[in-house]
Amino acid sequence: MRPQLTPLVQSLPDTVPFIGPEAIERQLGVRLRARLGANESGFGPSPKVIAAMAAAAPEAWKYGDPEVFELRQALAEHLGVPAANLAVGEGIDGLFGLIARLFLSPGDAVVTSLGAYPTFNFHAIGHGARLVTVPFAGDREDPEALLDAARRERAKLVYFCNPSNPMGTWWPAAQVQALIDAVPDEALLVLDEAYGETAPEGTLPSLDVSRPNVLRLRTFSKAYGLAGQRVGYAIGEAANVRAFDKVRNHFGVTRLGQVGALAALGDQGYLSQVIAQVGRARQRIGAIAMANGLAPIASATNFVAIDCGRDGAFALRVLRGLEARGVFVRKPMAPRLDRCIRVSSGPDAELDVFAEALQVALAGA
Amino acid sequence: MRPQLTPLVQSLPDTVPFIGPEAIERQLGVRLRARLGANESGFGPSPKVIAAMAAAAPEAWKYGDPEVFELRQALAEHLGVPAANLAVGEGIDGLFGLIARLFLSPGDAVVTSLGAYPTFNFHAIGHGARLVTVPFAGDREDPEALLDAARRERAKLVYFCNPSNPMGTWWPAAQVQALIDAVPDEALLVLDEAYGETAPEGTLPSLDVSRPNVLRLRTFSKAYGLAGQRVGYAIGEAANVRAFDKVRNHFGVTRLGQVGALAALGDQGYLSQVIAQVGRARQRIGAIAMANGLAPIASATNFVAIDCGRDGAFALRVLRGLEARGVFVRKPMAPRLDRCIRVSSGPDAELDVFAEALQVALAGA
Numbered sequence: 001m002r003p004q005l006t007p008l009v010q011s012l013p014d015t016v017p018f019i020g021p022e023a024i025e026r027q028l029g030v031r032l033r034a035r036l037g038a039n040e041s042g043f044g045p046s047p048k049v050i051a052a053m054a055a056a057a058p059e060a061w062k063y064g065d066p067e068v069f070e071l072r073q074a075l076a077e078h079l080g081v082p083a084a085n086l087a088v089g090e091g092i093d094g095l096f097g098l099i100a101r102l103f104l105s106p107g108d109a110v111v112t113s114l115g116a117y118p119t120f121n122f123h124a125i126g127h128g129a130r131l132v133t134v135p136f137a138g139d140r141e142d143p144e145a146l147l148d149a150a151r152r153e154r155a156k157l158v159y160f161c162n163p164s165n166p167m168g169t170w171w172p173a174a175q176v177q178a179l180i181d182a183v184p185d186e187a188l189l190v191l192d193e194a195y196g197e198t199a200p201e202g203t204l205p206s207l208d209v210s211r212p213n214v215l216r217l218r219t220f221s222k223a224y225g226l227a228g229q230r231v232g233y234a235i236g237e238a239a240n241v242r243a244f245d246k247v248r249n250h251f252g253v254t255r256l257g258q259v260g261a262l263a264a265l266g267d268q269g270y271l272s273q274v275i276a277q278v279g280r281a282r283q284r285i286g287a288i289a290m291a292n293g294l295a296p297i298a299s300a301t302n303f304v305a306i307d308c309g310r311d312g313a314f315a316l317r318v319l320r321g322l323e324a325r326g327v328f329v330r331k332p333m334a335p336r337l338d339r340c341i342r343v344s345s346g347p348d349a350e351l352d353v354f355a356e357a358l359q360v361a362l363a364g365a
Numbered sequence: 366m367r368p369q370l371t372p373l374v375q376s377l378p379d380t381v382p383f384i385g386p387e388a389i390e391r392q393l394g395v396r397l398r399a400r401l402g403a404n405e406s407g408f409g410p411s412p413k414v415i416a417a418m419a420a421a422a423p424e425a426w427k428y429g430d431p432e433v434f435e436l437r438q439a440l441a442e443h444l445g446v447p448a449a450n451l452a453v454g455e456g457i458d459g460l461f462g463l464i465a466r467l468f469l470s471p472g473d474a475v476v477t478s479l480g481a482y483p484t485f486n487f488h489a490i491g492h493g494a495r496l497v498t499v500p501f502a503g504d505r506e507d508p509e510a511l512l513d514a515a516r517r518e519r520a521k522l523v524y525f526c527n528p529s530n531p532m533g534t535w536w537p538a539a540q541v542q543a544l545i546d547a548v549p550d551e552a553l554l555v556l557d558e559a560y561g562e563t564a565p566e567g568t569l570p571s572l573d574v575s576r577p578n579v580l581r582l583r584t585f586s587k588a589y590g591l592a593g594q595r596v597g598y599a600i601g602e603a604a605n606v607r608a609f610d611k612v613r614n615h616f617g618v619t620r621l622g623q624v625g626a627l628a629a630l631g632d633q634g635y636l637s638q639v640i641a642q643v644g645r646a647r648q649r650i651g652a653i654a655m656a657n658g659l660a661p662i663a664s665a666t667n668f669v670a671i672d673c674g675r676d677g678a679f680a681l682r683v684l685r686g687l688e689a690r691g692v693f694v695r696k697p698m699a700p701r702l703d704r705c706i707r708v709s710s711g712p713d714a715e716l717d718v719f720a721e722a723l724q725v726a727l728a729g730a
Contacts, residue, residue, distance in 0.1 A: 093616060252456070
């Protein structure tokens with residue numbers, strides 16, 4: 001006899017959602033020259049953010065404010081919603097874990113797209129949910145099919161990412177609003193807007209925090225360039241937002257994360273610059289793809305999915321060839337989407353490395 | 366109809382484990398002049414830690430290594446155990462949440478001391494456990510009573526903190542080892558050693574990672590002065606340690622936290638200085654207490670519980686009087702322990718403020 005894991009935990013696989021680039025370096029024994037795989041922002045955080053965090057480093061002995069008061073106030077002002085409708089957590093990943101814990105009992109149905117964000121699935125399955133997937137419609141998530149499945153399965157959670165990872169595609173606000181309007185009463189739409197900042201005007205529906213059926217998730221990890229510090233937030237109806245307090249790790253959002261996110265939010269000029277840089281990088285990634293006879297998929301995110309034109313095995317060989325040349329990218333794994341590799345935007349120097357490596361990787365694949 | 370929280374979550378209270386000092390400032394409209402309530406380290410992190418974190422701030426756009434490889438390697442070397450026996454998480458608080466999730470099914474018994482660390486209870490109750498408490502024996506946790514309760518209730522988890530919060534008291538290694546040896550086969554001893562660094566030689570039993578019945582928890586939040594960055598670790602048998610991978614937020618340990626903790630571990634000279642400063646601060650807090658006719662309780666932690674000599678209501682009035690004068694301290698709330706206030710060690714300037722405020726607060730109480 002020994003202490004026993006719960007039956008649910010015993011049933012969970014040992015797999016993890018992602019392998020980090022540091023692990024790839026250790027496994028392959030290569031030094032990565034281009035870090036373009038995790039949709040981080042190679043343009044970095046604002047110089048003001050860096051300065052604020054460096055200035056706050058001597059204060060790292062203090063726990064972060066468990067109410068994340070200043071950041072929530074600033075977000076409330078920025079978004080035009082009350083602070084009572086905002087919960088800040090340890091990145092969207094951390095919030096997904098809490099959402100799963102709040103709403104899912106073993107056996108509950110959770111609907112998502114086949115090939116959508118694996119960490120959401122990790123947390124849903126980790127709480128015993130029954131994952132129901134619907135295929136992408138072409139290269140976009142399929143709101144109608146998600147709704148059909150939600151109704152049929154009496155889903156507790158419905159995941160929708162817009163603009164969408166891993167394909168970079170998006171729906172305009174009107175269609176997203178139609179999805180919000182149509183989601184069944186007993187279901188919660190988990191609307192992941194991690195890539196919202198880089199999307200064209202008219203992609204994000206306006207905020208309406210009176211609705212109990214939708215939680216919108218945003219982050220400082222992508223356009224704001226603070227992935228390493230773990231600050232994300234949920235926007236939603238007040239009772240749903242309050243529920244996080246029942247289960248969250250109250251001191252979990254770090255002091256430097258709060259300081260950094262506050263500074264990032266305050267430097268919208270820098271954000272605009274980054275958005276412009278991301279736009280140029282997307283074009284450049286597209287041009288590199290086309291120069292190699294491949295087809296970039298139009299993107300509203302900070303990355304571009306490149307259709308390698310053949311099957312998943314071929315695209316995987318391209319990916320491995322890139323890795324062997326010190327280029328970290330990732331790829332979709334679901335059927336049909338898996339013909340692509342996914343390349344994050346980044347500074348020109350890293351895209352130079354990518355361009356050179358892609359040619360060789362394609363020749364080798 | 367609206368999305369329903371799980372029955373378990375619906376049953377959870379809206380209370381939170383702790384109110385942060387920032388919230389106290391907002392509620393009372395005072396500016397805190399002495400931050401001595403959360404057992405943070407007012408001596409701050411090492412200058413090398415501050416420099417390392419400041420230098421890494423421009424890299425905050427990168428996710429932290431999800432395997433926390435370098436820090437785990439360094440800890441393994443420092444502790445003399447394999448890295449496979451170490452899990453790093455978002456502070457001990459974060460690890461408590463994961464331990465609860467790994468081992469607790471609704472209705473399972475969890476044994477702890479009445480008045481011991483509330484955040485452990487928060488996570489245990491949050492996973493549906495039935496909390497069984499035994500009183501402190503005098504001002505120390507009571508290993509025999511904990512064992513009796515664990516056997517009687519067939520506990521899944523047994524919590525023991527050594528040196529102990531909130532009283533600062535401790536048991537020598539031999540008694541702790543006896544507890545480890547006697548814990549029932551089907552129970553896991555959660556041995557919280559958050560304050561281990563400031564304890565006298567001979568307080569921490571030697572590490573034996575072959576035992577499936579004990580997980581030991583340590584942190585960079587206390588003596589190392591990195592509470593705000595959330596880095597704690599579990600030392601245990603490999604299968605228990607691996608289980609964290611099934612449920613943890615894989616990118617949850619921040620990049621700057623990993624950098625800071627690694628630098629902190631590498632600066633043992635600074636740690637020794639802090640331990641000496643903590644020792645002097647404990648003496649000074651004791652002297653301040655005695656100068657006011659109060660009795661300090663001998664402490665192996667970075668704080669001192671002061672027996673205010675009357676009942677809990679009186680000690681609470683002292684605490685409120687201190688808060689009103691800008692001094693943040695906390696106090697035990699369990700019967701009998703509640704006669705005390707709990708004062709964290711800190712720099713002389715803050716203890717000066719405490720000394721002055723205590724006199725006034727006592728006169729007013």
